[in-house]
Amino acid sequence: MSTININSAKAWQSKHELSDFNPKFIFEKDLTIKEVLFSLGFFLSVMSIETLFNQPFQRKIKIFHNHIFKKIFRIKYEKIERVEINSFAYSFFLILQKVFEENESLKRYTKEIIENTTCHWCNIENLNDSEFSNRLNIINTLWMNNKHIILSRTYESRIDLIFLLYKSFELGISDKKIIKKNLSVLIFSVSKTQKEFRYDVLNELKNKKL
Numbered sequence: 001m002s003t004i005n006i007n008s009a010k011a012w013q014s015k016h017e018l019s020d021f022n023p024k025f026i027f028e029k030d031l032t033i034k035e036v037l038f039s040l041g042f043f044l045s046v047m048s049i050e051t052l053f054n055q056p057f058q059r060k061i062k063i064f065h066n067h068i069f070k071k072i073f074r075i076k077y078e079k080i081e082r083v084e085i086n087s088f089a090y091s092f093f094l095i096l097q098k099v100f101e102e103n104e105s106l107k108r109y110t111k112e113i114i115e116n117t118t119c120h121w122c123n124i125e126n127l128n129d130s131e132f133s134n135r136l137n138i139i140n141t142l143w144m145n146n147k148h149i150i151l152s153r154t155y156e157s158r159i160d161l162i163f164l165l166y167k168s169f170e171l172g173i174s175d176k177k178i179i180k181k182n183l184s185v186l187i188f189s190v191s192k193t194q195k196e197f198r199y200d201v202l203n204e205l206k207n208k209k210l
Contacts, residue, residue: 009123027204041116043201048092051193086168089139093150094161
């Protein structure tokens with residue numbers, strides 16, 4: 001059971017919005033490991049979302065929330081919700097793989113990092129605690145099923161994660177040329193996100209005893 005809730009993320013984001021989410025300012029104020037990891041979760045959620053925003057075929061994915069749409073078109077909404085959760089999860093896992101490569105000591109806090117990142121993401125999406133709990137359970141299951149890939153440092157494991165991310169979009173395309181083209185675009189988007197990786201955030205963590 002989660003020890004945090006949406007209000008935790010809401011309060012945190014409101015508090016640090018005025019500082020433009022400056023990691024140096026934020027982590028200087030964090031005195032406990034719990035506070036540091038919760039702040040880290042925000043930055044990981046943003047990096048994960050950036051990978052999705054970089055997609056030229058984002059319009060096909062149509063990631064959004066609409067509760068009226070949910071009531072009227074339940075079946076279609078369930079697919080959109082599934083795509084949204086799974087695509088975020090695999091984007092996050094790609095970021096997490098990079099984080100563990102840069103700072104292996106963070107592996108011991110995997111449970112907390114997943115929980116904190118999911119909480120911040122759900123707050124950004126204006127979800128409630130029930131939806132947060134549901135999404136956290138799904139992401140934890142995906143983590144358990146794929147942690148051997150995420151914890152690997154090989155190039156092949158990264159490609160595997162990118163392919164899983166592509167499959168999560170459920171584009172329903174059978175043409176191999178289109179799939180190859182879309183995968184190339186996705187690989188470019190992931191590479192762009194990782195090149196712009198927030199090393200400033202990880203550098204601040206070096207000053208903390210984790």
